[in-house]
Amino acid sequence: MLSLTEYRAGLCxxxxxxxxxxxxxxxxxxxxxxxxxxxxxxxxLRQFQKDREYDVPDALVWSAILKPPTATT
Structure with missing residues (x-):
């Protein structure tokens, strides 16, 4: 992967x-x-985390799941 390394070296x-x-x-x-x-x-994610406390929070791996669209009636 030398080319990827070279490419990244050329980026600011x-x-x-x-x-x-x-x-x-x-x-x-x-x-x-x-x-x-x-x-x-x-x-x-930030709104969910705002009022909660966790032990060693920087060790948590967070994700967000896109909800399906809601049907309009």
Whole structure:
């Protein structure tokens, strides 16, 4: 997997763009930032975790399950 290692080495550790794009002088001031998108799975997880306490919480592996759509009547 040398090629994957080389690919990752070429990425900026901060933004994830290729270094030759995000660190190029000619691209200074050319990036735009769109509004954020909300991850509804993470929102549900954080709301669930908010008022609960667990022993060694950083050792827990959390997941969110997408509920099937509800039928409208």
């Amino acid at each position: 550790p901060i933004c994830g763009y290729p270094k030759d794009v995000c660190q190029a002088l000619e691209n200074a001031g050319r990036f735009d930032v769109p509004p954020p998108a909300r991850c509804h799975a993470t929102t549900a």
